[in-house]
Amino acid sequence: MERTVHGVAERVPQPQRVPYKDSYVFRYVEKTVHQALVQKLARLVSSLHASRLLMTHGFVQEQAAMQRILDELQEDITFLSLGVIFGKWTSLHDDYLAAFFEEEFDADSAMESTQKRRMIPRKKIRAWIASMEGGLDPSRGVELMRTISKAYSGYVHAASPHIMDMYGGNPPRFHMRGMLGTPRHATHRADLWNYFYRGIIAFGFAAKAFGDDQLFSTIRNFADEFARISGKDYQSAEWDET
Template identity: 60%
Template sequence: MEHTVNVFSLRVPGPKRVQFRRSFVYRHVEKTVHQALVQKLARMVSSLHAARLLLEEGFVQEQAALQRILDEIIEDVSFLSFSVISGNSEPSHKNYLEWFFQEEFDPNDAVVSSKARPSVPRQKIRAYLDRCVSGPKGSSKDLDAYKTVSKAYSGFVHAASPQIMDMYGGAPPRFHMRGMQGTERQAEHSADLWNCFYRGIMACCLSAKAFGEEELFVSIRKFEAEFLRETGNDYQSNEWPRCRPLPSV
């Protein structure tokens, strides 16, 4: 996946130095959909590395919170990729790009203050993806599944009580605040993280199509088949209930 991002980064105009106050920042000044894809994929790969490290140390609560972020990144990559692949770019895509590239702070403001950042509603993004996969009418069942999974992982982000209580147990029962290595929770989250790795591969695959990189697309599809053969094919790791390290990104 890192290789894929590096290939794509060479296919777009590179970041340029832009003055910010008395220094500078790097920015993609053209603000294209392909530049947005490169940025989103780079953050996706970084987050997969981070989630893997958290899992290995048993910090599964924090891993799950990061998976919530990964869910949205992967949805965004698909949302942008399909708009190029299908040639069906909607007003929401234009808005997404405008708001994605919007600066967080006003460089001309004497007092650094955050600017309001609008966003395309997550529900609208998921509905668009659902129509791309299920047809013009979409599937309410699939949208319900999106919503359920998102809500469950939001509990880890916002530290809801049911999710926090996953940290409690043992003999004597206590809160495990230094990770949950060797516990059933670590094994569960190991199997679950497989899905993020698989979806990350598919996000690279869609992006290759959006970039018109057919050779790379075929290569990623072959890697996907190998990944399924080696690790599982039922949307969770075949290492369950055993807990082993995940493959490198």
């Protein structure tokens, strides 16, 4: 995945140094959809690394919160890629890119800034994706994505039922240094495999959006092999006995 990001990053106009205060920052000045895809893919890989690191040390609550971020990254990549692949670019895509590339602050001081970042409603993105998925009732597709998002949002916003997953043992107590070796750890470790698989699929969409059929074929073969090794339900086969 990292090699793919570096490869596609070379195919778009490169980031430029833009003056910022007494120094500079790097920015994509053209603000194209393919530049956006490069950035989203890079963040996807970084988030997968972070999720795996948290899982390794048993921090399953934090891992699940990262997976909520991964949900949106994968949706964003799918949304942008399909718009390019099928020539179904809409004003919603234009609005999304405008909001994505918008700077966080319009003044030297954050307190003086009047900038208010526009947020494209997630439900609109999900509805558009669902409308492109043949054979699936769009309303059912939207509800499926919303349900997954809602489940993991509880970890992001620290809802009580989710926090209580940290509580247990003999005597019962809150486990605040991770849940390494517990049944919760095993469950979340198995769940993470699905996010890696979905990440691979997102890379496949992006390859198609770049018009690279050879890269797409390589990714598709990799996805097939990943699914074969992972076992049923795209979970690690090592958890069949859990």
